[in-house]
Amino acid sequence: MTEAATTTRPSSPYYTEPSWLRVGDLDVAYRRKGSGEAVVFLHGAGATQMWLPFYERLSESVDLIAPEHPGFGDTEFPEWLDGFDDLVLHYRDFFDLLELDRFHLVGFSLGGWIAGHLAIFYPERLKSLTLITPAGMHVPEAPMVDLFAMPPEGIPDLLFNGNFLPYTDFLPNPTILDEIVHGFGEMGTLARLIWTPRYDPKFARRLPGVRVPTLVVGAEDDRLIPNLHCDRWAEIIPGARLERIPGTGHGMIMQEPDKTAEVILGFIEGTNR
Amino acid sequence: MNKLQFYSLMFMPYPFIPPAEELPSTWVNLPNSYYDPKIGHRLYSEYLELNVLTEKLGYDGVLVNEHHQTAYGTMPSPNIMASNIVARTDRIRVGVIGNALPLHGNPMRVAEEIAMLDVISGGRIISGFVRGTGNEYHSYGIDPSTSRDRFWEAHDLIIKSWTEPGPFAWEGKYFNLPYVNPWPRPLQEPHPPIWLPGFASLETIDEAAKRRYTFMQVFSPRAVLKKALDTYRRLAEEKYGYEAKRDQLGAAIVIYVAETDEQAHREARPHVQWLFREGLKHPPYFAIPPGYQSKQSFKNFLGTIIEKGIPDIYDLTYDFLIEHGYAIVGSPDTVIEQLTKLTDELGTGVVTGAGGQWGAMPHWMAIKNMTLMAEEVMPHFRDSDGKPMWAKEERLGKHTLTEHAATVGKPAIAPSIPWDNGARVDPRIAHLPELLDEALASGDGAAVERTPT
Numbered sequence: 003m004t005e006a007a008t009t010t011r012p013s014s015p016y017y018t019e020p021s022w023l024r025v026g027d028l029d030v031a032y033r034r035k036g037s038g039e040a041v042v043f044l045h046g047a048g049a050t051q052m053w054l055p056f057y058e059r060l061s062e063s064v065d066l067i068a069p070e071h072p073g074f075g076d077t078e079f080p081e082w083l084d085g086f087d088d089l090v091l092h093y094r095d096f097f098d099l100l101e102l103d104r105f106h107l108v109g110f111s112l113g114g115w116i117a118g119h120l121a122i123f124y125p126e127r128l129k130s131l132t133l134i135t136p137a138g139m140h141v142p143e144a145p146m147v148d149l150f151a152m153p154p155e156g157i158p159d160l161l162f163n164g165n166f167l168p169y170t171d172f173l174p175n176p177t178i179l180d181e182i183v184h185g186f187g188e189m190g191t192l193a194r195l196i197w198t199p200r201y202d203p204k205f206a207r208r209l210p211g212v213r214v215p216t217l218v219v220g221a222e223d224d225r226l227i228p229n230l231h232c233d234r235w236a237e238i239i240p241g242a243r244l245e246r247i248p249g250t251g252h253g254m255i256m257q258e259p260d261k262t263a264e265v266i267l268g269f270i271e272g273t274n275r
Numbered sequence: 276m277n278k279l280q281f282y283s284l285m286f287m288p289y290p291f292i293p294p295a296e297e298l299p300s301t302w303v304n305l306p307n308s309y310y311d312p313k314i315g316h317r318l319y320s321e322y323l324e325l326n327v328l329t330e331k332l333g334y335d336g337v338l339v340n341e342h343h344q345t346a347y348g349t350m351p352s353p354n355i356m357a358s359n360i361v362a363r364t365d366r367i368r369v370g371v372i373g374n375a376l377p378l379h380g381n382p383m384r385v386a387e388e389i390a391m392l393d394v395i396s397g398g399r400i401i402s403g404f405v406r407g408t409g410n411e412y413h414s415y416g417i418d419p420s421t422s423r424d425r426f427w428e429a430h431d432l433i434i435k436s437w438t439e440p441g442p443f444a445w446e447g448k449y450f451n452l453p454y455v456n457p458w459p460r461p462l463q464e465p466h467p468p469i470w471l472p473g474f475a476s477l478e479t480i481d482e483a484a485k486r487r488y489t490f491m492q493v494f495s496p497r498a499v500l501k502k503a504l505d506t507y508r509r510l511a512e513e514k515y516g517y518e519a520k521r522d523q524l525g526a527a528i529v530i531y532v533a534e535t536d537e538q539a540h541r542e543a544r545p546h547v548q549w550l551f552r553e554g555l556k557h558p559p560y561f562a563i564p565p566g567y568q569s570k571q572s573f574k575n576f577l578g579t580i581i582e583k584g585i586p587d588i589y590d591l592t593y594d595f596l597i598e599h600g601y602a603i604v605g606s607p608d609t610v611i612e613q614l615t616k617l618t619d620e621l622g623t624g625v626v627t628g629a630g631g632q633w634g635a636m637p638h639w640m641a642i643k644n645m646t647l648m649a650e651e652v653m654p655h656f657r658d659s660d661g662k663p664m665w666a667k668e669e670r671l672g673k674h675t676l677t678e679h680a681a682t683v684g685k686p687a688i689a690p691s692i693p694w695d696n697g698a699r700v701d702p703r704i705a706h707l708p709e710l711l712d713e714a715l716a717s718g719d720g721a722a723v724e725r726t727p728t
Contacts, residue, residue, distance in 0.1 A: 194420040
């Protein structure tokens with residue numbers, strides 16, 4: 003787990019060279035573009051090393067900052083990474099170094115789980131919180147699908163509801179060994195974070211204390227993290243609003259980048275009034 | 276002639292399951308409604324009988340191992356199996372190969388149980404340590420990305436607990452114990468022999484060579500076996516400055532012997548197929564979860580598979596398995612010839628999995644295989660006396676009370692209890708007034724000296 007991240011340039015046409023920021027002992031890869039309100043986007047457990055059309059759309063209206071989590075994308079796996087508390091402190095330092103005092107936070111899937119923790123521990127820094135089909139909620143009647151218990155080739159179907167061919171540019175190329183190995187490495191980081199338990203047992207008690215304007219963005223039919231999860235997030239955070247994007251599955255930021263971005267931009271603008 | 280040690284390794288399969296093609300896996304999530312404990316009782320009885328039989332047949336040792344939630348083998352607690360075998364045998368070595376250290380919350384449980392087994396068995400235990408297959412991490416909810424680190428910390432703790440006086444504190448990353456102080460300690464000095472069964476990861480081979488542990492390569496094609504054992508020898512010589520002995524290098528090989536080559540294949544083929552095609556149906560997402568291997572190991576492993584076009588283990592055909600040396604099947608002459616060739620090529624002195632039950636054989640067939648193995652094959656690789664290793668050495672635990680009394684003698688400290696006037700007496704004579712009075716009067720003998728305060 004300590005090796006350098008894969009050095010071969012990924013095959014995706016959305017690949018871009020990252021910028022780098024030294025945070026503590028770790029070189030963090032991130033991408034930043036646009037001007038206006040600072041918006042930090044925390045990615046999910048994949049689709050890294052790319053500048054997504056969704057990012058491009060957001061950056062037309064805001065100053066979008068998209069870092070890669072430790073052990074994802076081009077950011078190496080640090081020995082100290084044991085759990086979400088390590089990520090919370092890591093991101094506090096990242097925000098400090100970029101002098102992001104107050105900003106809007108958007109988290110997708112795994113990134114939503116991290117964003118939930120940041121909202122609990124640093125609510126005063128968040129102008130708003132957007133959670134796009136976030137992971138981490140305990141919903142015993144509809145648990146998240148076990149990503150670790152399926153062949154990698156089964157995952158695209160879950161993300162794009164059986165129709166992944168238009169989206170292969172967002173996925174690792176299964177014929178390139180380095181891309182498979184890179185994915186194995188990212189899944190290893192994910193295992194370190196969520197192997198057990200597959201949710202945060204303390205969210206139920208802690209999230210009701212969050213006082214940040216919150217939008218939950220759900221898919222129409224999420225086959226990875228069932229729709230009930232977004233309902234639960236929206237119920238548990240005081241004043242949170244839930245909006246669903248029609249025609250989408252879990253991979254909504256790739257399926258409907260413009261619609262998803264517009265919903266978020268509208269919400270962010272609203273919180274600034 | 277290459278002298279070989281033979282160890283029986285039986286997995287205790289539960290073969291009464293639907294066809295593997297109809298199941299995503301015969302591990303982890305194979306519904307346990309297929310397990311009938313009444314059938315299980317009979318299977319355990321037969322399997323344990325086979326294990327006990329190994330002593331009479333003259334195997335050098337009998338091995339048990341740990342796997343969870345699988346029809347491949349129903350031994351989630353190998354120490355319980357070892358305890359049963361130990362109780363029903365007298366001289367043969369019993370190897371637990373091994374306890375899957377990262378799966379267990381407190382490694383001291385393993386240290387204690389192995390020490391108990393060693394003391395109970397009179398010093399006959401071999402202690403293998405493994406990480407377990409990736410499947411176990413799904414079954415036990417243990418983060419596979421911490422597996423290697425947890426393994427070595429648990430290993431270091433157990434070895435220290437057996438070799439350094441307790442109590443001492445263990446302040447590790449994964450385990451924290453204020454008073455490490457196992458009662459009992461193992462009988463063998465400094466501790467039972469350690470085996471590290473593995474899948475040829477460079478890290479495992481290096482660690483085994485460094486500590487001079489017996490490395491045992493689990494079922495693999497001949498080419499992989501050879502590469503692994505050569506690596507051990509090279510590391511021993513170049514990095515650690517010694518020449519590896521043959522008995523440090525083990526190979527797990529399925530062996531089936533019958534009267535003729537033709538008959539052997541007839542009898543073995545269905546059960547070799549059960550082992551690999553049914554019992555070992557564990558898809559890669561279960562067998563190799565993320566983080567279980569380092570990225571580099573995973574890349575080497577996957578790269579080799581892609582490059583050589585090696586199919587999934589459960590897609591291997593019988594002919595492929597025979598051709599690549601996973602299994603040796605034939606008449607006694609054929610098995611002797613092939614085993615000689617293979618072990619010479621590999622330079623190994625330890626053959627495990629050597630005959631017995633590893634599929635869905637009827638009980639009699641397993642006995643037949645083991646009997647022919649012992650009678651027709653094993654003597655060929657022994658000294659002229661035909662004796663197994665254990666028959667050439669003294670058992671540490673004495674067999675009779677007279678031997679014990681003559682050689683071990685009395686404990687260093689006699690038991691004592693407080694008596695009148697602050698004297699301490701040996702409770703074993705306190706009920707005998709003549710001896711007690713005498714001892715109290717003389718101030719020695721039955722009266723025990725008080726511990727200095």
